[in-house]
Amino acid sequence: MFVNVLRFRFKEGVSDEEQAEVLAAMRRTASLESSAFGVVGADLGDPAEGFTHAYLSAIPDLEAFRRYTWDPVHLAGDELILDKIETMRAVRFSDDDPAISQAMYAEVAAKQERYPEWSRRVAELFGE
Template sequence: MIVNLLRIRFKDGVTVEEQEEVLAVMRRTASLEPVAFGAVGKDFGNPADGFTHSYLAAIPDLEALERYMHDPVHISGDELILNKLEQMSAVRFTDDSDPELGNAVYEIAARKMQQYPDWARRIDELFGAHV
């Protein structure tokens, strides 16, 4: 299983209604066919970290990850989601013992970044932001 956990913080000025819309889009993405299980909700982490919500998607294998990363629902959802966020933090892990799996996962992500440079730039900005 390949697990992606994102912690997020909304931009100042994003209304509660806009936040709910983003969370609904995230839930839709977390329920795509390639996802074995997903969850979206309030983040119980340290408030000093500044993150308010989290997103989790667990994906069974590399083939499913490819489908998930390029699903039109995922791609269109990111357009709305990423513009409302100030910062993201990620934890990515697996229960698979294959020592090369991490490299394969990051190769899939790198190909997507090459294919969608504006998406890649925004992702880099969100992970580079500091509290």
């Protein structure tokens, strides 16, 4: 099992309607067949950290992660989401063989190569 937790906040000026649209897109991604379970909602952490919302998706295995990464619903959600979020941080972990991370990050590298603009925008969100 691979778990991806994203904490984020919206950009100033993003309307309530736009926020609802982003959260709906995230819920669609978190509920893909390749995800064992997902949760999207208010971040209940320390407000001083600056995050208002969180996303969680649990992916059962590497093959499911590949389907999740390339799913058209996920790709379309990325396009909608990235322009509305100011900052994001991730916590990722797995209860499987630690070597699985190499294969998963190789899949992410392939996505970065195929979608360089997506890669640049994600790097900006993570402050890289």
